[in-house]
Amino acid sequence: MQQRPLGRTGRDVSAIGLGTWQLGADWGDVSEADAEAVLEASVARGVTLFDTADVYGDGRSESIIGRFLAARPELDITVATKMGRRMEQEPENYVPANFRAWTDRSRRNLGVDTLDLVQLHCPPTAVIEDAAVYDALDALVDDGAISAYGVSVETCDQALAAIARPNVTNVQIIFNPFRLKPLDAVLPAAAVAGVSIFARVPLASGLLSGKYSAATTFSSDDHRSYNRHGEAFDRGETFSGVDYDLGLQAVQRLTAVLPEGVTLPAATLAWIAAQTGVTSAIPGARSVAQAESNADAAALIADGSLEAFDEAVHRVYDELLRDEIHPHW
Numbered sequence: 582m583q584q585r586p587l588g589r590t591g592r593d594v595s596a597i598g599l600g601t602w603q604l605g606a607d608w609g610d611v612s613e614a615d616a617e618a619v620l621e622a623s624v625a626r627g628v629t630l631f632d633t634a635d636v637y638g639d640g641r642s643e644s645i646i647g648r649f650l651a652a653r654p655e656l657d658i659t660v661a662t663k664m665g666r667r668m669e670q671e672p673e674n675y676v677p678a679n680f681r682a683w684t685d686r687s688r689r690n691l692g693v694d695t696l697d698l699v700q701l702h703c704p705p706t707a708v709i710e711d712a713a714v715y716d717a718l719d720a721l722v723d724d725g726a727i728s729a730y731g732v733s734v735e736t737c738d739q740a741l742a743a744i745a746r747p748n749v750t751n752v753q754i755i756f757n758p759f760r761l762k763p764l765d766a767v768l769p770a771a772a773v774a775g776v777s778i779f780a781r782v783p784l785a786s787g788l789l790s791g792k793y794s795a796a797t798t799f800s801s802d803d804h805r806s807y808n809r810h811g812e813a814f815d816r817g818e819t820f821s822g823v824d825y826d827l828g829l830q831a832v833q834r835l836t837a838v839l840p841e842g843v844t845l846p847a848a849t850l851a852w853i854a855a856q857t858g859v860t861s862a863i864p865g866a867r868s869v870a871q872a873e874s875n876a877d878a879a880a881l882i883a884d885g886s887l888e889a890f891d892e893a894v895h896r897v898y899d900e901l902l903r904d905e906i907h908p909h910w
């Protein structure tokens with residue numbers, strides 16, 4: 582597994598990490614034993630980055646990771662958590678006292694004195710543009726509560742605002758074959774600034790696994806049932822904001838150009854991780870088989886087999902998706 586610098590922290594993280602929203606809630610039931618097996622399988626394949634958040638299962642994802650790592654002190658894993666979604670999304674809630682309380686809770690959940698990396702969890706634009714917020718985050722670094730901080734964002738404009746701040750380590754943004762706008766300005770700006778990009782929702786919530794059909798259903802506690810139109814949070818977080826049936830058409834066209842023996846999720850993850858400016862793609866996994874095949878996709882990053890796929894990604898986006906997606910995020 583390729584390891585890459587995490588901003589200017591001096592740490593390296595794997596080109597394919599692990600998203601652990603699934604190990605908290607909102608994706609149907611994942612038992613604690615299954616969650617631990619997913620973490621174990623990922624680490625065995627060279628994954629050194631876990632992405633989590635204080636709200637995933639109200640701390641369940643963080644706590645499972647904390648227990649897993651406490652039992653394996655020999656591992657050198659970077660845990661990137663997130664904060665800010667335990668309160669109403671009002672700029673006045675993003676103040677030092679709340680930052681302190683949120684990070685203290687994550688430190689307890691993860692069982693550490695210092696958090697490796699804390700990302701603001703898709704806050705309002707006014708927060709991303711507020712210098713006082715970054716002063717408060719710098720103070721947490723100075724106090725040793727956190728080692729580094731970043732910003733998870735919805736839009737490219739928000740990403741560019743965060744990248745412009747001097748001490749931001751990473752920006753997390755949706756980037757996948759259904760979401761190409763970050764290629765225009767965000768990835769180049771991040772590369773110049775030395776800011777890491779984490780590509781989240783890399784499989785468009787599983788649509789880019791190629792395993793769903795028009796007949797597929799999701800359980801009622803799965804956001805792919807209850808957030809298709811943004812009922813609970815930004816609709817872009819579910820299927821990347823792509824209409825489900827249109828997504829199935831796009832998947833069919835991408836599948837047609839896969840190299841022999843390569844699956845759609847593997848090609849997708851390797852394609853994402855190969856883009857200049859991307860530090861890590863962070864797919865979520867609900868099973869050991871998913872975790873293993875996602876980590877193994879790293880072998881395709883530089884093997885030269887994805888030229889036709891790359892061409893198809895751009896063509897399919899331009900023909901089917903650009904008009905719907907580009908103006909929104």
Ligand SMILES: NC(=O)c1ccc[n+]([C@@H]2O[C@H](COP(=O)([O-])OP(=O)(O)OC[C@H]3O[C@@H](n4cnc5c(N)ncnc54)[C@H](OP(=O)(O)O)[C@@H]3O)[C@@H](O)[C@H]2O)c1
Pocket residue numbers: 599600601602603608632633663702703733734753781782783784785786787788790792818846863864865866867870871872874875
């Ligand atoms: N606001 C934010 O900051 C934010 C928002 C969203 C996500 N995230 C982070 O980004 C991570 C990744 O995004 P995501 O989990 O939403 O979406 P994703 O990674 O695009 O999709 C995950 C889903 O894809 C399917 N899948 C994964 N690997 C597969 C494989 N090898 N073969 C077949 N299917 C596979 C699984 O679907 P099934 O469940 O159907 O098996 C899995 O639940 C999250 O876990 C979280 O850490 C952050």
